[in-house]
Amino acid sequence: MVEVTWQKNWPLLKERLSGFPMPASSQKSLKLFWQKLVEDALTYGFIGEADFHILFWRHIADSILPLTLEPIQEIFLRSKTFADLGSGAGLPVVPLAILFPEKIFYSVEAMQKRIKFQQEVQSLISLQNVILQNSRVEETINHPVDVVLFRAFLKPLVSLELTLYWLKQNGKVLYWRSKPWEKDNQFAKTRVKDLGFRLLKRESYSLQNEGEVRGIEIYELKQQSKQYPRSWKKIKKEKQIFEIG
DSSP states (O other), X not given: OHHHHHHHHHHHXXXXXXXXXXXXXXXXXXXXXXXXXXXXXXXXXXXXXXXXXXXXXXXXXXHHGGGGSHHHHXXXXXXXXXXXXXXTTTTTHHHHHHHOTTSEEEEEESOHHHHHHHHHHHHHHTOOSEEEEESOGGGSOOOOEEEEEESSOSOHHHHHHHHTTTEXXXXXXXXXXSSOOOTTOHHHHHHHHXXXXXXXXXXXXXXXXXXXXXXXXXXXXXXXXXXXXXXXXXXXXXXXXXXXX
């Protein structure tokens, strides 16, 4: 069933990516990662159970479909270093690293079992451009990067504050999220500004055959805040930011 799902859905995804030049080896590597994801990550509970068709579009496709958007393509073209904070089973960092072998990706994950899974993936597909770090985001000895990636991580205000441990001045944040900010949420708007960020734009794309519209927000770090980032202990005490999303 894993093979059948790939054979049925990969051509549809590939067609959606027709304007994006993929490395020759990317299809084979993505397929091996997909198989590993279903056979092991699903078994270990790293991803939620669902029909294989849904899993393909929810994880493999959703990680790379933003590349069909011109602003996202431009960011990847201009940037050299990326960090996926709270990378879980390697989504979106592994598919993106496969498609951009010339870029450097840091994959930061606190759970050792998930890092071990990613190590197995690295060995399986000879993925040389991903640096794994088994630690909490705020505890990591980091290397300031051009772009920070967030997908299925913490709420936006928490994520953006943690980004400050990693992001270069004028760097970008790509935050996968289905729903936009509430327009009247002045607290959220003020906090984003206080953190030093500016929301450049929100882009939308659809997942094939699911009728589901997905979104990705692009932030830019305009001015490093003196007040932030705080320690995780202090961040946890502010319950409100864990509820706004």
